[in-house]
Amino acid sequence: MKKTYYLFNPGILQRKDNTLKFTPVEEDGNGLEHPGQPRYLPVENIGEFYAFGALNANxxxxxxxxxxxxxxxxxxxYENYTGSFMPRDSLLSGRMLLAQTGYYQDKKKRIVLARKFVEGAAFNMIKNLRYYQTRGKDLDGVIEAIERYCSQLTGASSVPELMGLEGNIHQMYYDGFDLxxxxxxxxxxxxQPPSNEVNALISFGNMMCYSQCLRAIHQTQxxxxISYLHTPGERRYSLSLDVSEIFKPILVDRVIFKLLNKKAIQEKHFDHKLNRCLLNPNGKKIxxxxxxxxxxxxxxHRSLKRKVSYRHLIKLECYKLSKHLLGMEEYKPFKMYW
Structure with a gap:
């Protein structure tokens, strides 16, 4: 199985025959660069890189x-996602592009898909809250408030109205974080910017989830x-925002709760600068x-009758969306069932 490599230090990435060579570079107080010990990476084992430091490559x-x-x-x-280098889109299909565009232009079809993304996200948020409710946290009021907003989703007649309800759901959900x-x-x-430690973790984790969803989308047609809940815009992959709504509670929020409550991440893992809170390098690594x-x-997996990873679940979600767009099978967002 291919691995994800995280490059925290600035450095030079080069091809070395059929492997990759990464040389970290450190600057001294005089602005001079000093290369460190190079690391050789077998290309057949690499799925993707995350570059958090300056990367020198040709x-x-x-x-x-x-x-x-x-x-x-x-x-x-500042931990903001700035872009990706993606391999050539060898899987892109004209038929799929027309289907995606058609669903976006048809207001009725678009709102159906947009509603499904919000419903899936809200369901997984409530699952998180119920998990901690059974562990002694008083979350009844938060859960009831979110369920009231969820009951209004079917009556929403426009995507902006759905986005308003989604915003209210998130606001109540985040109120539960303090509990x-x-x-x-x-x-x-x-x-923008995160004002404290929890917000810094959410922003960083959401960007990680967003890029995972982008990678999964690129592995399909x-x-x-072209997106449905979030409005497509210039220079952004908005479908990744749609898909990530479903997985942020599962992947990001659960990790945050675990790391903070087990004290794996502490105050020393954050930097406070100019009314901005960021993870420091050690915090990022953790x-x-x-x-x-x-x-x-x-x-x-209930349908496949076999074990699948959370990373593969994202790709399966993209396949389900593809089948819906092509009229093969109704899309049902992934919902935690444990």
Whole structure:
């Protein structure tokens, strides 16, 4: 099984025969660069890279990555996802593109899909809350409030109305974070920039989930720029935002609760600068390791009758969406059943 590699240090990525060579580079106080010990990576074992530091590479390297179906996701200093290098879209289909476009242009068909994304996300949020409710957290009021908003989803007549309900659901859900997490307070959602530790973890984790969904979409015939809940826009893969709504409670939020309540991530793993809170390099490594472990966990799939990983579940979700768009099978969002 191919692995994901996380590049936290700035460095140089090069092709070395049929392997990859990564040389970390450190700067001293005088602005001089000092290369570290190079690491050699067998290309057949690599699925994708996450680059959190400056990456020096040339076009020959990216040609080699493209030939071997290796993606690279880039993040800036402030942990914002800035873009991806994706291998050539060999799976893109004109038929699928027409089907996606048709569903977007048909208001009735679009709102059906948009509603399904919100319903799936809300269901998984409630599952998280019920999990912690059985462990002594008083979450009855939060769950009831979310269920009231969910009951209004079928009556929503437009995507903006759905987005409003989704925003209310998220607001109530995030209120529950302060009841679940022991030693940190969220005090409401803040994104740009994150104002505290919990918000920093959510922003970082959501970007990780977003890029995982983008990679899964590129492994199917779907076009990542045509979406249904989030409005398609310039220079963004909005379908990844749609799909990630379903998986953020499962992949990101569960990891955050676990890391904070088990004190794996503490105050020392954050940097506070200019009214902004960010994970420091050690904090990122801890979160990434836990997130990767979550992706490789397996569950017994009800339909396939076999164990599948959470990473593979994202790709299966894309296949289900494809079948719906092609009129083969009604799309049903993934909902936790444990």
């Amino acid at each position: 076009s020959a390297l990216y040609n080699f990555l493209g030939q071997n179906d290796i993606a690279v996701h880039f993040f800036d200093y 679940i997490i022991n030693d940190f307070q969220m005090d409401g959602r803040s994104k 779907l076009n990542p720029t 979160f990434v390791q836990a997130f990767e472990e979550r992706l490789t966990e397996t569950i017994q």
